[in-house]
Amino acid sequence: MLIANAVLADGTKRHIDVKEGRIAALLPTTADLSARDDVLDVAGALLLPPLVDGHIHLDKTLLGLPWVPNEAKGNKVADRIAAERKVRAGRTVPESETGSNLVRQVVASGTLHMRSHVDIDNQLGLKNLHEVLKIRERFRDLVTIQIVAFPQSGIVRSPGTAELLDAAIAEGADLVGGLDPVGIDGDLDGHLDAVFGIAERRGVGVDIHLHDGGEGGIAQLLAIAERTIASGMKGRVAVSHAFALGSVDADTATRTADVLAKAGVAIMSHGPGGAAIPPLALLRERGVEVFGGSDNIRDAWSPFGSGDMLERAMMIGYRANFRHDRELQLAFEMVTIAASRVLRIKGYGIALGAAADFVVVEAGSVAEAVATRPRRKLVIKGGKVVAKDGVFAA
Amino acid sequence: MLIANAVLADGTKRHIDVKEGRIAALLPTTADLSARDDVLDVAGALLLPPLVDGHIHLDKTLLGLPWVPNEAKGNKVADRIAAERKVRAGRTVPESETGSNLVRQVVASGTLHMRSHVDIDNQLGLKNLHEVLKIRERFRDLVTIQIVAFPQSGIVRSPGTAELLDAAIAEGADLVGGLDPVGIDGDLDGHLDAVFGIAERRGVGVDIHLHDGGEGGIAQLLAIAERTIASGMKGRVAVSHAFALGSVDADTATRTADVLAKAGVAIMSHGPGGAAIPPLALLRERGVEVFGGSDNIRDAWSPFGSGDMLERAMMIGYRANFRHDRELQLAFEMVTIAASRVLRIKGYGIALGAAADFVVVEAGSVAEAVATRPRRKLVIKGGKVVAKDGVFAA
Numbered sequence: 068m069l070i071a072n073a074v075l076a077d078g079t080k081r082h083i084d085v086k087e088g089r090i091a092a093l094l095p096t097t098a099d100l101s102a103r104d105d106v107l108d109v110a111g112a113l114l115l116p117p118l119v120d121g122h123i124h125l126d127k128t129l130l131g132l133p134w135v136p137n138e139a140k141g142n143k144v145a146d147r148i149a150a151e152r153k154v155r156a157g158r159t160v161p162e163s164e165t166g167s168n169l170v171r172q173v174v175a176s177g178t179l180h181m182r183s184h185v186d187i188d189n190q191l192g193l194k195n196l197h198e199v200l201k202i203r204e205r206f207r208d209l210v211t212i213q214i215v216a217f218p219q220s221g222i223v224r225s226p227g228t229a230e231l232l233d234a235a236i237a238e239g240a241d242l243v244g245g246l247d248p249v250g251i252d253g254d255l256d257g258h259l260d261a262v263f264g265i266a267e268r269r270g271v272g273v274d275i276h277l278h279d280g281g282e283g284g285i286a287q288l289l290a291i292a293e294r295t296i297a298s299g300m301k302g303r304v305a306v307s308h309a310f311a312l313g314s315v316d317a318d319t320a321t322r323t324a325d326v327l328a329k330a331g332v333a334i335m336s337h338g339p340g341g342a343a344i345p346p347l348a349l350l351r352e353r354g355v356e357v358f359g360g361s362d363n364i365r366d367a368w369s370p371f372g373s374g375d376m377l378e379r380a381m382m383i384g385y386r387a388n389f390r391h392d393r394e395l396q397l398a399f400e401m402v403t404i405a406a407s408r409v410l411r412i413k414g415y416g417i418a419l420g421a422a423a424d425f426v427v428v429e430a431g432s433v434a435e436a437v438a439t440r441p442r443r444k445l446v447i448k449g450g451k452v453v454a455k456d457g458v459f460a461a
Numbered sequence: 462m463l464i465a466n467a468v469l470a471d472g473t474k475r476h477i478d479v480k481e482g483r484i485a486a487l488l489p490t491t492a493d494l495s496a497r498d499d500v501l502d503v504a505g506a507l508l509l510p511p512l513v514d515g516h517i518h519l520d521k522t523l524l525g526l527p528w529v530p531n532e533a534k535g536n537k538v539a540d541r542i543a544a545e546r547k548v549r550a551g552r553t554v555p556e557s558e559t560g561s562n563l564v565r566q567v568v569a570s571g572t573l574h575m576r577s578h579v580d581i582d583n584q585l586g587l588k589n590l591h592e593v594l595k596i597r598e599r600f601r602d603l604v605t606i607q608i609v610a611f612p613q614s615g616i617v618r619s620p621g622t623a624e625l626l627d628a629a630i631a632e633g634a635d636l637v638g639g640l641d642p643v644g645i646d647g648d649l650d651g652h653l654d655a656v657f658g659i660a661e662r663r664g665v666g667v668d669i670h671l672h673d674g675g676e677g678g679i680a681q682l683l684a685i686a687e688r689t690i691a692s693g694m695k696g697r698v699a700v701s702h703a704f705a706l707g708s709v710d711a712d713t714a715t716r717t718a719d720v721l722a723k724a725g726v727a728i729m730s731h732g733p734g735g736a737a738i739p740p741l742a743l744l745r746e747r748g749v750e751v752f753g754g755s756d757n758i759r760d761a762w763s764p765f766g767s768g769d770m771l772e773r774a775m776m777i778g779y780r781a782n783f784r785h786d787r788e789l790q791l792a793f794e795m796v797t798i799a800a801s802r803v804l805r806i807k808g809y810g811i812a813l814g815a816a817a818d819f820v821v822v823e824a825g826s827v828a829e830a831v832a833t834r835p836r837r838k839l840v841i842k843g844g845k846v847v848a849k850d851g852v853f854a855a
Contacts, residue, residue: 137786341780369784370789384734385765385776387735390531390762434764438764
């Protein structure tokens with residue numbers, strides 16, 4: 068396959084020769100193609116690397132089911148955990164099916180790599196992990212699904228969960244997760260002992276949900292950074308949400324950013340609607356890896372979300388008050404190259420020898436693509452078209 | 462025309478008989494249609510009233526032009542005003558054309574009524590008003606365009622603007638606007654004297670942009686409410702944005718809401734990305750009319766925005782932390798019935814004798830339509846299809 072007349076993110080125009088699922092050549096558009104009978108002419112459309120969702124919950128979504136109204140009694144994380152238990156108890160369709168619906172939808176929008184948190188607690192056991200492992204197996208040739216064993220009900224306050232997290236890693240989860248060590252679990256050291264203990268023992272990375280805001284949240288971020296250095300896990304730890312960074316003064320945010328950068332702790336933001344957004348441009352400027360994710364999509368937590376990471380980049384940019392092209396570029400990098408670094412995706416990007424994975428859209432620039440979120444003309448995986456005009460075709 | 466098998470927002474299923482552009486009958490779906498040869502069967506799709514955009518800037522948009530990067534030097538309103546002047550000076554396509562592009566796009570997404578602010582200052586004079594009057598004339602059989610004479614560069618600090626605002630009303634603008642009486646104009650009384658003076662003299666309504674936050678913003682809201690009562694304009698005054706309501710404590714917000722409700726001052730929110738959102742549910746609970754609008758769409762102020770008011774309802778709901786169906790319903794009402802009341806649209810709604818204006822989507826409920834923003838299957842104006850599957854067809 069040869070993709071002709073593609074415009075790359077930097078504005079250069081290239082023909083892309085694909086062999087055995089990899090980029091075999093990036094040719095000037097003056098190159099003679101008359102001898103080729105496998106040309107796909109994209110006629111000046113923008114060709115982007117595949118989108119990367121750094122935070123999704125494949126086991127939570129209710130996508131494809133008739134509308135399920137949100138029934139949470141209050142507005143706290145604990146209220147939503149309780150509401151989700153009810154929805155889960157009423158499920159008649161397994162998580163592997165609704166999660167598969169979501170995978171097909173996100174592939175159609177250009178996402179080929181994702182990190183999915185998967186609920187694990189002492190009621191559920193490893194059930195949701197098993198469901199998501201089925202999804203991963205089903206789509207193994209199409210998408211990367213990295214699994215975080217996520218203690219949605221806490222660890223210390225939910226006896227037996229630490230052992231389950233450990234067992235989850237043994238059964239195929241890639242990282243160990245965490246959740247508000249103070250706000251939910253009420254025991255900072257106990258929570259981090261468990262999380263980092265498993266991570267060190269199993270040699271896996273860490274990704275901790277941290278909703279706790281203000282100085283309390285900052286203290287937890289600093290503790291996570293300290294643990295990261297102590298356990299030699301620089302570059303393998305992420306904190307998702309980290310609303311605290313958006314709720315403190317700029318000096319505190321900057322000092323904390325410097326600590327996170329030094330420890331190699333990455334920050335995931337989905338551009339929260341009802342909470343403070345971390346100062347993404349500042350974090351990046353101070354050397355912190357920031358990346359994007361969908362978070363909840365049509366589940367017991369949120370009625371919103373589509374899994375479209377160009378839309379997510381727009382939401383992140385909108386919430387971060389981004390307006391300039393360089394800012395929209397940052398939002399785009401959060402859902403592409405930066406997320407690929409955090410997820411350690413090999414062979415990512417538009418470069419010689421990289422995987423022939425592409426998203427093709429009608430847009431004049433990356434900034435325009437983020438702002439307008441055009442329909443994906445083509446999604447290509449390993450040189451094969453897997454979605455066309457927004458419709459899954461794999 | 463008879464629209465068969467429509468599901469209304471309240472869940473009831475009806476055939477809708479249309480005569481002379483109005484709803485002539487709402488029939489049970491057991492009614493015999495065999496004698497009719499003008500049936501449009503929507504097969505159980507959701508039929509909604511047309512969307513209403515309570516705050517758009519038809520003269521600012523650059524829609525349809527090649528991407529124009531944002532060049533504002535800083536993040537203040539004054540920086541954006543300066544940047545917009547440059548973009549305006551470089552225009553080669555008149556505002557009437559780019560604004561028409563936007564009208565076609567919003568009609569395709571189901572909006573049939575809008576309130577457009579139009580820039581007026583002592584450099585522009587009435588140029589933009591004349592351009593938007595052309596748009597209004599061009600689409601007069603298709604959409605309602607209510608025009609607010611908007612002093613984008615202030616009034617007191619921009620000599621001659623008050624006279625221009627007055628002249629704008631004489632030439633066809635429907636309301637007089639205002640802009641941060643303190644933050645931009647530096648003269649609360651002087652600004653409001655001018656705005657309410659013109660409104661009283663000309664017998665028109667008022668819609669004031671208020672970005673100023675905190676207690677200072679609250680003081681301006683209270684002053685606007687006081688002027689509204691003093692001038693006997695209850696129900697004819699709106700404040701757009703009113704970020705201040707989202708940046709003060711709940712007690713202050715509640716007290717201010719009670720004053721606004723008593724004065725009949727409505728509040729417009731677009732679900733701001735980088736500023737505080739007013740507490741919409743609280744405002745409504747206290748009797749304040751809250752309505753929605755797009756604000757900037759692809760212009761020198763913002764790269765974002767599409768003019769799709771279902772998407773806007775989602776953004777409002779996302780920012781307001783809405784999750785329950787009743788909350789999504791509120792967001793929906795902000796872009797439909799509530800906005801229609803503020804704009805005083807006659808014959809609005811799905812009722813006997815009302816205009817045969819409809820938006821048809823595939824969704825099981827209003828809440829689902831807000832969350833998923835499905836493509837508009839049909840947009841119908843006065844019994845005629847004006848857009849189909851998201852494509853303008855008038």
